[in-house]
Amino acid sequence: MPDWTWIETQAFSLMVAGYVFGGIAPLFLSIIWRSNPQSRAGLNRSIKNIGFGGALIASLAGCVLSLSVLLSGISLHVEIPETLLFGPTAIHADRLSAVFLGVIALLAAPVSVYSFGYATDFLPRRNMGLMVFLYNAFLLSMAGVVVAGHAVLFLFVWECMSVTTFFLINYEHEDPAARRAAFLYVTMAHIGTAFLVIMFVLLWTFSGSYSFDSFAGIGSRLPSGVRSVIFLCAIIGFGIKAGIIPLHIWLPEAHPAAPSNISALMSGVMIKMGIYGMVRVFFGFLGPDVPEWWGILILIIAVSSSVLGVLYALMEHDLKRLLAFHSIENIGIILMGVGAALLFTALGNKPLAAIALIAGLYHVLNHATFKGLLFLGAGSVLHATHSRNIEELGGLIKKLPWTSFFFLVGAVAISGLPPLNGFVSEWLIFQSLLFGFHMSALAVKIAIPLTVALLALTGALAAACFVKAFGITFLGIARSKAAEQAHEAPLSMTSAMGFLALLCVLFGVLPGSVVSVLDPLAAFLVGTSAAGQVTLNAGTLTIPQGTSSSISPAMLTGLLLALTAIPLIAGYLYAGALRRRVAMTWACGLQEIAPRMQYTATGFSKPIRMIFSNIYRARHEIEISEETSPYFQPNITYELKTESVFLKYLYEPLYKFVIGAAMVVRRIQTGHIQTYLAYIFITLVLLLLFAR
Amino acid sequence: MDTANIQTIGLLIDIFAAAILVTAFLIVSSRSLAFYIRLFALQSLFLGGVALLVAVGYGETHILIAAFLTIAIKAIAIPVVLTRVIERIHVQKEVDFSVNVTVSLLLCGGMVILADSVAQSILGARQADATAVSRVLSVSIAMMLIGLFIMTTRKKALTQIVGLLTMENGVFLSGLSITYGMPLIVEVGIFFDILIAVLILGVFVFRINKTFESISIDSLRSLRH
Numbered sequence: 001m002p003d004w005t006w007i008e009t010q011a012f013s014l015m016v017a018g019y020v021f022g023g024i025a026p027l028f029l030s031i032i033w034r035s036n037p038q039s040r041a042g043l044n045r046s047i048k049n050i051g052f053g054g055a056l057i058a059s060l061a062g063c064v065l066s067l068s069v070l071l072s073g074i075s076l077h078v079e080i081p082e083t084l085l086f087g088p089t090a091i092h093a094d095r096l097s098a099v100f101l102g103v104i105a106l107l108a109a110p111v112s113v114y115s116f117g118y119a120t121d122f123l124p125r126r127n128m129g130l131m132v133f134l135y136n137a138f139l140l141s142m143a144g145v146v147v148a149g150h151a152v153l154f155l156f157v158w159e160c161m162s163v164t165t166f167f168l169i170n171y172e173h174e175d176p177a178a179r180r181a182a183f184l185y186v187t188m189a190h191i192g193t194a195f196l197v198i199m200f201v202l203l204w205t206f207s208g209s210y211s212f213d214s215f216a217g218i219g220s221r222l223p224s225g226v227r228s229v230i231f232l233c234a235i236i237g238f239g240i241k242a243g244i245i246p247l248h249i250w251l252p253e254a255h256p257a258a259p260s261n262i263s264a265l266m267s268g269v270m271i272k273m274g275i276y277g278m279v280r281v282f283f284g285f286l287g288p289d290v291p292e293w294w295g296i297l298i299l300i301i302a303v304s305s306s307v308l309g310v311l312y313a314l315m316e317h318d319l320k321r322l323l324a325f326h327s328i329e330n331i332g333i334i335l336m337g338v339g340a341a342l343l344f345t346a347l348g349n350k351p352l353a354a355i356a357l358i359a360g361l362y363h364v365l366n367h368a369t370f371k372g373l374l375f376l377g378a379g380s381v382l383h384a385t386h387s388r389n390i391e392e393l394g395g396l397i398k399k400l401p402w403t404s405f406f407f408l409v410g411a412v413a414i415s416g417l418p419p420l421n422g423f424v425s426e427w428l429i430f431q432s433l434l435f436g437f438h439m440s441a442l443a444v445k446i447a448i449p450l451t452v453a454l455l456a457l458t459g460a461l462a463a464a465c466f467v468k469a470f471g472i473t474f475l476g477i478a479r480s481k482a483a484e485q486a487h488e489a490p491l492s493m494t495s496a497m498g499f500l501a502l503l504c505v506l507f508g509v510l511p512g513s514v515v516s517v518l519d520p521l522a523a524f525l526v527g528t529s530a531a532g533q534v535t536l537n538a539g540t541l542t543i544p545q546g547t548s549s550s551i552s553p554a555m556l557t558g559l560l561l562a563l564t565a566i567p568l569i570a571g572y573l574y575a576g577a578l579r580r581r582v583a584m585t586w587a588c589g590l591q592e593i594a595p596r597m598q599y600t601a602t603g604f605s606k607p608i609r610m611i612f613s614n615i616y617r618a619r620h621e622i623e624i625s626e627e628t629s630p631y632f633q634p635n636i637t638y639e640l641k642t643e644s645v646f647l648k649y650l651y652e653p654l655y656k657f658v659i660g661a662a663m664v665v666r667r668i669q670t671g672h673i674q675t676y677l678a679y680i681f682i683t684l685v686l687l688l689l690f691a692r
Numbered sequence: 693m694d695t696a697n698i699q700t701i702g703l704l705i706d707i708f709a710a711a712i713l714v715t716a717f718l719i720v721s722s723r724s725l726a727f728y729i730r731l732f733a734l735q736s737l738f739l740g741g742v743a744l745l746v747a748v749g750y751g752e753t754h755i756l757i758a759a760f761l762t763i764a765i766k767a768i769a770i771p772v773v774l775t776r777v778i779e780r781i782h783v784q785k786e787v788d789f790s791v792n793v794t795v796s797l798l799l800c801g802g803m804v805i806l807a808d809s810v811a812q813s814i815l816g817a818r819q820a821d822a823t824a825v826s827r828v829l830s831v832s833i834a835m836m837l838i839g840l841f842i843m844t845t846r847k848k849a850l851t852q853i854v855g856l857l858t859m860e861n862g863v864f865l866s867g868l869s870i871t872y873g874m875p876l877i878v879e880v881g882i883f884f885d886i887l888i889a890v891l892i893l894g895v896f897v898f899r900i901n902k903t904f905e906s907i908s909i910d911s912l913r914s915l916r917h
Contacts, residue, residue: 673852674790677844684840685803688810 004072008093011065012076015058015105015143022054023136026129044128048119051132055139056112062105062143069098070517077149090211092149095521096284100146100269100276103365106503107268107372108139114376114496115261117489121383122259131171131259138164138265145273151200151210155193161273162189165266169258181253188250192240196277199233202226203285212284219286227286231294234281235301242274244335245305246646248328252312255324256388260379263320267327268372272364275334282338283357283525288345292443295343299447302339303454306332310461311615314468314608315642317601318388319378322469323371326414329458330367334360336451337429344436345526347444352435354522359428361518366421366507370413373500377407380493381473384486390469390601395478399486404474406497411470413504415463419557421507426459427551428515464608472601477584479595509554602640609642616642701749708742709831712865713804716838716858720800721793728854729774736766739861742828746868754876755868761883762864770857770890774850777894781901788847796845800838807834828869835862849897853890860886 026047069076076093093101115135122131141164144157166189170182200210206222207214219227236247243251251271255263282290309328316322337360344353380403381396382388397404413420433455436448478484488494507514587593609616623637668679715735722728743759746752791799811830839859843852864882 674844674847677840681837681840681844685806685837688806 004068004074007068008076011061014061018054018058019136019140022051023133025050026132030129044123047128052112052115055136059105059108066098066102089153090149091147093147097146103368104142104269107368110496110499111261111264114493117492118261134164134168149212168262169254178257181257185250185254188240192237195233195237199230202230215285238274238277242271242331243328244301245308246650252321252324256320264372264375268368288527290346292346295339295346296443296447298339299451302332302335303451306458307454310458314465314605317390319390320388323374334363340432347441350526354526356432357522358518359432363425366425369500369503370410373410376497377403380489385482387482390472392480393473393483394476397474400488402494406501409501409504411466415466416459419508419553421504424508424511468601468604476598477595618642701745705745708738709828711738713831720796725778725850729771732854733767733771758879765883765887791845803837804834832862832865849900853893
């Protein structure tokens, strides 16, 4: 029996030290270097290696910390007696923290390796010291968010996280789009934090302390009105960070603007901090006795986020924006698990709630791996072609075989196809919802079938979207010179993607081990263990409730492989040796096709654009310049725009109202000192006259 | 101390308070910046006198220090500083009005009446032992209002400073009248504050003059855009 507390403490210190070293050391390095002048690129290279090396070591230590907490069940607790800023605070890493810390560290490690190669792009023209400082600070603040055991410390690291990401989004600051995205992000983040402050102050007024220990299980002592206000504040505050619809507007702007290794972290783990906060507050603080409508509200948010997220993703031709919208979709899927767990808790079916919560948290882990993988793949494409527009790519599978393969693995995983990990968590969510059919409550009778149907729709649309994303980007022939001259990414980048692809397979084929790790956590949060409910043996998941349901992803994998082999063998036996004919991809029998004759992303998504025209409100603009004769048209411009309902009907009116109100107030702002003094004077005299 | 003496001191305080009010009115009606500053010095001198009388008549020794500080800082140091500022920026002449002298004086008269009625309602229950000191309260409130009025209606940056100082004198006087002065540490703090404020404002006036070639704060309006 190892000494868990000792391991945890050491791992924690190593993690903090690694991030601090990786962030600060380059600063000293550049000072020392100044007295020993050599090439700037050489300095940048060593800064890069030290910075990302520190992050890598720290992330591995984070993995160790997370694993030891999860395996032993012993929480890491460090009291910080009296700090200058916050008074006494505490660091507390329990199972819930450990799951999210594990997700952070598990993604941060390969992303750090990836960055070794990816950041070489920035070497000649960028401030590498700033990059590694922000990168390490970002990771440290995220780790801080999940292990903070004190509200003030939590808010501090939460804001650090927002500020570091603000600068990271702004890293390529010559681009006005990046500056706009960063500003939008920081505005939304601050609005979110304001709600979190309200929430913590409300909790404090009833607990008398800011430590999370005192908040635990406070729900039963709160008046129901206050409880609901706290719940709503948590949804808005954490929801903005998580990117739920309609608070998502920053997300599709910010993710593409940031460098790809950062986008992978933002999408893979940062938005999960919102989920962490929600689970902590809903189950840790306010639970376990919750009103029914909370679960229903979360399910509504979850369903609209996932369906609208994937629908908007389908219309995107910017690879990273497309992935950003998929993050919204997946947050929706995760929240389906969380919402179902809340609903089942409210209705008293705790075992089912535990399954739903496990499913949601499992999807957090899965989304981190495959979305991290996909963003790294997109970064690899960007690195090779300097283009994010998939209409300009094509044929990359021949130039970037490894990147293409790993991207395909990620695409299959995010589409929820077996045997990869996306399938398992979505299956678990489906199962927990389907078992809910047995309940007689009216809300459940309405909410559950709708959720199930829309989750199925989401899965199908996501698959369609990734057929588009993968097909147009990697298959066919190159649509631009950049795509033609693309080159494979360096080993550091492909190996990082390979590692994540391996994780996608492992978490898909061996779900039992992940579920058994998450099970005690669910037991701790919901009050009942799912063990005995979800039986795990040899990779088979069984849920014996009412009619039992079981699945074995490992066996499914074998079956799939076997099924692929059957037609090949049958064909061989029937027709003899396979005949081979080499032709151009998608040439449709023609001898030669030009790149512009290929299927386009816009064309591919047209049927869906037609079906959901109410949501997209697409506008076509065709401009034909007729110079000589109507039969020879030198220029035809075609523009297709889809509009965001939320921007037009929610944010624009809000924006107009704020500006309008400011204009009204501005009238009394003459800029004349005497006028201001006169306001004070008149107010004073009137008060003296009437308020004696 | 016997009653006759108390009455004499009370009478003297009344006369000094009236003199302070008169200087305030003179400031309102004055047209020259240099005269403004001299009037302020005189007002501060009278204020110091009231403080001295309170200290002697009611045996509040710590007010003695406050009285000397009033005379040293407000009646001597600040006027000297301000006079120097005027000399350096060569604006001896007119004060700009946005409300003319006649109307200003009438309004200030109204303010004194308002201040008196407010003071009566504040004292209210204590009317029975209306000592000379508490009668001064209405003067102090009037001073605050007049100071604010000067700041509102006069346009030169220096007149703003004098307005502010007049208000401050009013605050000091009300402190004296209600509680026989605030604790010494507070008084010393305020004096220090005021001195520094005047120094900084003096620098500001100088800079404003340099930037806009005028100390009329109308020009600051252009900063709005």
